[in-house]
Amino acid sequence: MSYLVNEKGQIEFGYTSAKKINHLDYDLRNAMDKPLSNWRKKLKFNQFQFISINCEDFIMGMAVVDLKYASNCFIYLYHIKSQTFEEFDFIQAFGIKTHMSPHPNKGVSSFAKGNNLLQIEALNQTRNITLRLDNGLSLEAIIDESNSDRALSLCSKAGYNGWVYTQKLAARPVHGQLNWQSNTYPLEARKALASIDWSAGFMRRETSWHWASLSTCLSDGRRLGFNLASGVNETGFSENAIWIDDEYYKIDMVDFKFDRYQESQTWYLISNDTKLKLTFDRQGKRAQKMNLILIASNFRQFFGHFNGTIKLNNESIEINNAWGLVEDHYAKW
Template sequence: MVETVHNERLEKVPNAMVDRLGAARIGTYRGELSAVQLDRLRGAEGLEGAAALMRRKRWQYSAICTDEIFIAQAIVHAGYAAHTFMYAVDLLEERPVLRFGGLGVPGLQVEVGDRPGVGLAAHYRRPGAHLYTRREPRGAPYEMGGRLGAWAAPASGKTDFRAELHTRGAAPALTVISPVPAPGRINVTQKWTALPVKGHLKVGSRSYRLDGGLGALDYTQGYLGRQTAWRWAMGMGRLPDGRRLGLNLVEGFNDTHPTANENALWVGEELIGLGRARFAFEKNHPERPWEVQTTCGRVRLGFRSIFVHREVRNLGPVRSYFIQPAGVFEGEVRVGSTSYAVRLVGVTEDQDIWW
């Protein structure tokens, strides 16, 4: 990890991620990138043929929380492999009410397009199951949803989920273009949290209104290395004065260049860059408390897990250790010269994958 050149106010995102000579515009930006253009990279940053297919990974992770429910959904296209998951945690009863996951055929059952903003298209389809996050070309709100037959998630029951994540009046997205260790090349991520939400979730006999909730989006695509590992935290809530508050922190990924840094706060209509993140937790017991903070001193939070989503697989050349606890952050966040006691709902994550 390289220490960041810390800028709370970020430059506007470029019109394209690649310049006219084929070099990636490395950096941390505010705003939505129109498209990821890995095929335009040239020189040491570019890949072609089978190497490009093997190293190109892309995913869309989306989440929503209200006072009652936390919902997470991921659609992952790893080139020669693909999978999805979705779960929902009742925050009042502190237990999961939905768990679903599955593998899929890349490009047929699972797809993640090249546009992280307007025109986003990410879906998973199989008989009895359809999950998606998308945004129409006209620039409407993001749509997140899914339909699961009763047999697809038998412990939960038939599921119908539809939501809109609105960008109007929200703080801008965070876009990071970063080098990654060889044999990877470049990674692009667009993060967005604390977006106003409307919608509903029905799971079996349970119904949840999502109006007034908050949403988060994580679009990532890149030529990644054989091994990819990180620690991640995402949380959403409100400050005592009612302003929407979102948090994104990562350690071990997108942090090998001083100007690439995806640690940020979304406060009302403002996006604020942060210093590097530090995570403390028990790797063998991720259900136990975590601590997360930033080197700039603006974030100091403890995290209590309610439910732990686990995906540990050994499929020969593909081996994954993916642990994502969902729960509650509590602690202190400093905005400007004022420190606030906060409570956020979200996730932490510990991932180490060979692919």
Template sequence: MSTQEGRVEREIEKDVDLCLKDGKLNVHSVGFSRHPLQDCKIPGHWPRKKRWNYWCIYDADFLVSLTVSNLDYAGVCFVYWLERSKDRFEEYTEIAPLGHGVHQGDRVEDPAGFKNSNMELIFQQEPGAEDWQLQGSVKKKGTVLVETDLKVINPDSSESLNVVVPWNTSEFQFTSKRIGLRAAGTIHCAAGSHTFDPETSVAVLDFGRGVWPYSSVWNWACGTMRKGKRSVSWNLGAGWTDGTPSTENGILIDGRLHKIFEDVVFDFDPTNFKRPWRIYTRESDTVDLTLNPEFERTAVSNLLLVSSSVHQMIGKFSGTIRIAGETIRVSGASGWAEDHKARW
């Protein structure tokens, strides 16, 4: 892992296009913003473009995730849920050749969706409304296996982490991590029905648009701790940002983003992902967290030229965050860390 000592990322404060008209990276988009200001229209680059809208909503008892993604040559859309107390888990994936049935926009606030005979996903903000609606259903031979009617409460009331990561002018990624949000609504599945309460639930959006190298490796960690009216959330990443002028590292305190410019180290055992993960800032004591995994989600696919291996460890964080002149003690905070290797 290369480090960028003294790295300072430019803060973007007005709307900007991710790309030039020829599909090359607009260098003026490189940096971070506190709100999603980036228009991610990407001309050309078929079949290298990657686009995804990943939502996850969880509380102490239950977790559900819904994703609409398009890899140019295939849409990959999936739904999974976890009954945390019983480690009961199910995941459903639909592959759409050439992305048929996938609908996504170029900005974070644009609706996204997918529909075929087995799965329907709709992510949208009703005109004039503050909240986001996340609706989904999974069927098999006409029988409904999963149904969600979820609402993310006014995500625009909070700042978020929005970053453009350039590998070069032909390969780049915009990521928007909207973390620590509140959610409401219900999921119906084989475990029964579960209703999320805005006071105790957490919603996370991972929005990505970019042109990726064929072989990619990344780590991602995300979590939230609430005590009384105080909310502290973190988004930390490594691997894919190494050697670039950007990181996806930030701490959100009561809706205010504190950007971390230095690299983060993910220390874990790749032979046993269930052992504790230590995640810490390389050059300072800003972040020193340990994730104790409770459940391992594994998603592995191998289609000769295209493959993916994900180990997402869902559990609880402990440790310290030192930011904005204070030391925050983290204990029993739910979230996850993952290791992902892809040839795509």
């Protein structure tokens, strides 16, 4: 098995094929070079997994977040035709009934509170989701990750002595069924697509980022997905990538232009090489402001339409009113 941290307690930063994030083996020190104990490493290590699923009927987002002092699970759904929005948010102190696998492509990540459960199991190039809420909302889904070797897997430096590992994959087919508000949605028949974000690390005490994600079908039937970000993994590397069907392409740094305090205004996303030029217009959002002194979050994730062009391999791909996500996030952890 390939480990992220080597036998000397160090990491070779950059794009990686590591299969296990063995963070306790890392030689983590404070700013004065004093090694930290394992219990302090455990407290400083943050981890989350976010998955979005969308089809012609709905957009759905869900996450398990473990910040050690507290863990969080959220689920939201937006019905496109009726413009109905529903969200659910749960918090547990000290990560009670929260489990996160150290393997991006193996093992179970889960959150439970009362009769509410979100479980995500990575196994044999699939990611299997079980969601049950006490109001009747349920999801059984299997995400096809047969091209997991084409995921974007990256570890970069964070602050003076930390690091962030992330694995991203987009536009993956989904099988299964969603039951929501007395309606049943067969995911394969609806041509549902998923995006996956698995991230962990000794992150900056205070950090912020902008992020965009898309999973859609083009007019010719090909699946197109992308992951774009600024503010986290930019110490010599970036987490900007495009997937067309099972193929993966890196793209240049992307500038996010938007007005944080005028949420109805258009976002502009332009890569440094201008091969990617997109606009985003919001249709709704999931937001949360949390200040627990030791940890804090000002989170805004918008769902809406992307339009524009992506130039790739001498081809100009037109994006027309494709549903996707953008995010503006401040965190202290």
